[in-house]
Amino acid sequence: MSNALQVHDQDFPVRVAIVPDSFKGSARAVDVAAAMERGVRDAFGAAGIEATVHTLPFADGGEGTLDALLGAWGAEALTVDTTDALGRPVRARYGLSPDGRTGVIEAAEANGLPLVSDVPLRPLTATTRGIGPLVTALLDAGVEEILLCIGGSATTDGGTGLLRALGARLLDRDGRELPDGGGSLTELDRLDTSGLDPRARAVRWRIACDVTNPLVGDRGAAAVFGPQKGAGPDDVRVLDAGLDRLAEVLAQATGEDVRDRPGLGAAGGLPAPLTALLGAEVVPGSRMVADVLDAERLMAAADLVLTGEGRFDGQSLGGKVVDAVRRLAPAGRPVVVIAGDVSVTPEELRRSGVTAAFSTARGPRTLERMSEEVLADIEWTTSNCCRLLAHHFASPHA
Numbered sequence: 001m002s003n004a005l006q007v008h009d010q011d012f013p014v015r016v017a018i019v020p021d022s023f024k025g026s027a028r029a030v031d032v033a034a035a036m037e038r039g040v041r042d043a044f045g046a047a048g049i050e051a052t053v054h055t056l057p058f059a060d061g062g063e064g065t066l067d068a069l070l071g072a073w074g075a076e077a078l079t080v081d082t083t084d085a086l087g088r089p090v091r092a093r094y095g096l097s098p099d100g101r102t103g104v105i106e107a108a109e110a111n112g113l114p115l116v117s118d119v120p121l122r123p124l125t126a127t128t129r130g131i132g133p134l135v136t137a138l139l140d141a142g143v144e145e146i147l148l149c150i151g152g153s154a155t156t157d158g159g160t161g162l163l164r165a166l167g168a169r170l171l172d173r174d175g176r177e178l179p180d181g182g183g184s185l186t187e188l189d190r191l192d193t194s195g196l197d198p199r200a201r202a203v204r205w206r207i208a209c210d211v212t213n214p215l216v217g218d219r220g221a222a223a224v225f226g227p228q229k230g231a232g233p234d235d236v237r238v239l240d241a242g243l244d245r246l247a248e249v250l251a252q253a254t255g256e257d258v259r260d261r262p263g264l265g266a267a268g269g270l271p272a273p274l275t276a277l278l279g280a281e282v283v284p285g286s287r288m289v290a291d292v293l294d295a296e297r298l299m300a301a302a303d304l305v306l307t308g309e310g311r312f313d314g315q316s317l318g319g320k321v322v323d324a325v326r327r328l329a330p331a332g333r334p335v336v337v338i339a340g341d342v343s344v345t346p347e348e349l350r351r352s353g354v355t356a357a358f359s360t361a362r363g364p365r366t367l368e369r370m371s372e373e374v375l376a377d378i379e380w381t382t383s384n385c386c387r388l389l390a391h392h393f394a395s396p397h398a
């Protein structure tokens with residue numbers, strides 16, 4: 001007889017859901033999930049316990065979301081030739097769900113700050129235009145929904161570059177087209193959306209923002225994130241005034257005031273026109289990923305939920321992957337975190353709803369060596385943790 005797990009007075013194999021984030025900079029979520037699965041099988045296998053394992057590489061809507069969705073979909077990244085924030089050629093990746101209905105874009109593949117770190121930044125002229133070909137590729141593929149993950153950008157143009165790439169025109173009071181970039185938006189008189197690709201209005205848009213800042217003001221896109229994109233105090237004033245003017249023109253066109261809405265200051269105001277003109281919805285990233293991957297249903301049947309990330313600390317419990325997983329896990333089931341660094345306090349852990357957290361750290365090593373051995377460490381730590389559980393599960397219940 002197989003040494004099946006006895007839970008809820010029934011015999012069946014132990015069911016494990018593995019739902020990790022990436023270990024940022026060291027391992028993709030899909031590889032972390034595979035390493036955890038090896039650890040689970042090793043531990044339960046050694047105890048003669050059958051294990052049904054579901055792996056679900058996860059993400060919080062930030063960097064790594066494209067890879068996580070591709071991993072979960074079993075899909076390869078597609079690419080398109082486009083331009084970076086400074087207009088230089090770049091090849092950008094995007095993803096398509098197996099049923100072809102959902103497309104995912106990480107905007108930073110085109111307007112990301114790291115792409116332009118080799119040259120002086122140009123905060124007033126940097127543009128989101130390069131996101132356009134990614135969107136068009138998805139529209140050409142016939143998607144019904146676009147998931148746009150934003151942040152880490154070099155742009156503060158209020159998403160106007162993307163809007164133009166999709167066919168809109170930004171005109172000054174003499175009817176002339178404005179040059180690219182947030183620096184010219186103070187001259188904006190009106191938007192001509194007659195040439196806007198109608199498919200862009202027909203699809204559903206969900207935008208995962210990395211911050212909750214509003215479009216303008218002291219906490220706005222230009223004031224808070226402009227300096228990291230090369231904007232000095234004068235540039236910040238110009239960019240903030242430009243975004244304010246954009247909000248005014250959008251309000252005239254749609255009746256919607258986007259100035260104070262949380263999240264619309266992400267990626268230099270990129271979500272503002274998409275929300276006002278295309279009905280885009282700003283959503284918490286981990287919620288978006290959970291919905292797309294049907295994570296709740298997959299976890300519902302689990303006896304044990306394993307999750308993980310590079311660093312598990314107080315911030316992890318504020319909307320990141322571990323936070324989403326512990327909320328989605330069935331009530332009363334153990335949720336175990338495997339992380340490179342576990343820095344939560346005992347009190348934070350107790351309040352978090354996470355059952356236990358284990359660090360993969362194994363003695364002093366160089367960063368390089370830790371990075372090389374990260375997957376082996378994850379596998380080993382998962383196995384080690386599951387050996388204890390397997391022992392418990394294998395013991396006859398009273």
Ligand SMILES: O=C(O)[C@H](O)CO
Nearest residue numbers: 151152153225266267
């Ligand atoms: O891109 C940016 O401006 C920051 O990451 C905030 O979204």
